[in-house]
Amino acid sequence: MSRVATPYEGSGRRSWDPAAPVPAPLRLHEATVVPDWVDYNGHMSESCFLLVFGDSADAFFRFIGIDEDYRAAGHSLFTVQTHLHHRHEADEGDPLALTLQVLDHDDKRVHLFHEMRHGESGTLLAAAEQMLVHVDTQAGRSSPMPADLLDHVRAVREAHAVLPVSDLVGRPLAIRHRR
Amino acid sequence: MTEPGPGTGVPFSTYDVTVPAEWVDYNGHMHDASYVSALSDANEELFSALDLSADYRAETGASFYTVEYHVHYLAECSQGDRLRASTLVIQADPKRLRLRTELVRGDGTVAATGESLYLHVDTRAGGVRPLTGARYAAVEAMRDAHAGLAERVGS
Numbered sequence: 001m002s003r004v005a006t007p008y009e010g011s012g013r014r015s016w017d018p019a020a021p022v023p024a025p026l027r028l029h030e031a032t033v034v035p036d037w038v039d040y041n042g043h044m045s046e047s048c049f050l051l052v053f054g055d056s057a058d059a060f061f062r063f064i065g066i067d068e069d070y071r072a073a074g075h076s077l078f079t080v081q082t083h084l085h086h087r088h089e090a091d092e093g094d095p096l097a098l099t100l101q102v103l104d105h106d107d108k109r110v111h112l113f114h115e116m117r118h119g120e121s122g123t124l125l126a127a128a129e130q131m132l133v134h135v136d137t138q139a140g141r142s143s144p145m146p147a148d149l150l151d152h153v154r155a156v157r158e159a160h161a162v163l164p165v166s167d168l169v170g171r172p173l174a175i176r177h178r179r
Numbered sequence: 180m181t182e183p184g185p186g187t188g189v190p191f192s193t194y195d196v197t198v199p200a201e202w203v204d205y206n207g208h209m210h211d212a213s214y215v216s217a218l219s220d221a222n223e224e225l226f227s228a229l230d231l232s233a234d235y236r237a238e239t240g241a242s243f244y245t246v247e248y249h250v251h252y253l254a255e256c257s258q259g260d261r262l263r264a265s266t267l268v269i270q271a272d273p274k275r276l277r278l279r280t281e282l283v284r285g286d287g288t289v290a291a292t293g294e295s296l297y298l299h300v301d302t303r304a305g306g307v308r309p310l311t312g313a314r315y316a317a318v319e320a321m322r323d324a325h326a327g328l329a330e331r332v333g334s
Contacts, residue, residue, distance in 0.1 A: 003203050004210040040233040041302065046245050047216040054211050071206070079211050084248040173249045173294045175270045175277050 004051070006058040007031075013067040016152055022159035025099040028059035030119060033094045044090040050082065053114045053128045056098040060112075064152040074138045075146075077110065081131040085168050088118075088125045095119025102157045103169065107144040108134050110153055113169055127168050187228050189324050194221035194264035198256050209256040209290075215248060218280045218293035221264035225278070229317050231310075240303040241310070243276060247296040254290045261285030268322040269329050273309035274299050276318065279329060 007029075029052070037048035057079075061067070066077060090096065097119040104111040114128040136143040145153065186193050194217075202213035226232040226243060236242040256262065263283050270277040276297045282290045301308040310318065 003200055003205065004213065005205070009205065041236065041242055041244070045216075046219050046248055047212045050212040050215050050248075051210075068205070078252070080252050082211065082215075082248075082250045082252075084215075084245075084250075086244070086246050086248075089244075173247050173277070173296055175272065175275045175296065 006055045008055070008058050008062055010068065011062065013062045013065045013070070016065060016148075018155070022156050024159045024163050025101040025115075026060060026063065026156070027097070027099055028063060029056035029098040029100075031055065031096045031098075033090050033092050033096065035092055038092050041089075042091065044094075046084065046086070049084060049086070049090075049116065049126050050128070052096060052098065052116060053082075053084075053126075053130075056100055056114055057112070057130070057132075060100050064156065065149050071137070074136060075143065076135055076137055077132040078135050079130055080133050081129075083129045083168075083171075083173070085127045085129075086125075087127070088123055090116075090118075090125050094125075096125070101163055102153065102160050103129075103165065105153050105157050107150060108142050110134075113166060115166075127166060129169055190265040190267045190328060191225050191228070191321070191325075192263065192265040193224045193228070194262075194266075196220075196262050198258050198260045198262060200258055203258045207257055209258075209260075211250075211252070214250060214252060214256075214282065214291045215293070217262055217264065217282055218248075218250065218291065218295070219245075221266055221280055221282070222278055222295060225266050225268075225321075229314060229321070231314060231318075235314075236302065240301060241308065242300055242302055243297040244300045245295060246298050247294075249294045251292045252290075253292065254284065254288045256284060256290050262290065267325045267328050268318065269294070269325070271318050271322040273311065273315055274307050 033044050037044045039045040097117050099115045101113045103113050110132045112130045116126045133142050134145045202209050204210045266280045269279050278295050280293045284290050298307050299310045
């Protein structure tokens with residue numbers, strides 16, 4: 001097995017059309033569970049859920065303008081937090097359909113929410129909340145997004161403002177005791 | 180920061196790997212999902228030590244399923260870096276287990292922390308069922324041995 005690659009690697013960024021409406025939510029990625037993703041329970045492992053959410057995030061990065069050239073020039077969006085919620089098992093051969101919602105942003109940070117549903121039944125399999133930070137990779141510190149990238153993130157956020165916010169968002173991880 | 184090292188002691192710290200080529204992306208940095216692979220593998224060693232891993236499932240049909248995983252990414256890792264992990268049992272009852280795992284690079288930098296919530300599931304009948312007997316007693320003993328350490332390592 002070689003290094004981790006996303007299905008979109010090398011495909012560059014999408015051209016941005018300021019007149020085009022931004023889909024709410026974004027539906028940029030679909031996948032099918034392959035045998036390599038399944039653990040001894042016969043189900044897709046945690047890390048492979050995150051692999052698939054990561055592939056959807058990569059499609060989002062290309063949607064807003066971040067590709068290999070952008071990263072090579074010294075900036076990137078790094079994940080600082082991920083909170084995964086597992087709702088149903090995914091088995092080998094299952095079709096997966098991903099949605100992505102921009103919950104919030106400022107000039108350095110992007111707050112995302114992903115859902116992964118079964119591609120046929122629509123059952124929610126998993127969700128992921130993520131915080132990303134724009135970084136200057138040479139300096140090794142956070143840095144504001146350039147104006148065009150920030151414009152694209154803002155446009156997505158504005159289009160997504162109409163979406164409901166899942167009750168999973170912002171929830172701390174804990175064993176909750178019934179009263 | 181927790182000092183890894185005491186093996187099956189307190190905290191539980193048996194996990195020790197070198198970042199392989201298949202965990203890194205085109206940047207040469209460890210991929211987001213690979214941090215979760217490492218954290219999950221470290222927790223799996225804890226489940227194995229409690230006889231609650233693959234053999235337990237094969238024998239009883241019961242298994243711990245992950246319901247939530249919250250990862251804080253703190254530092255980059257590269258291929259060849261040594262990674263060790265220490266795991267604390269933060270909360271446990273017969274049906275639920277909450278672990279906190281710290282992934283530490285060879286130079287002592289904390290690379291990531293993960294909090295995970297597991298449910299004890301009857302995979303044959305379906306649904307959650309209580310863990311009982313000596314295995315639950317061992318989980319409680321580990322939880323009690325780890326009590327108070329979570330505050331020390333922060334959150």
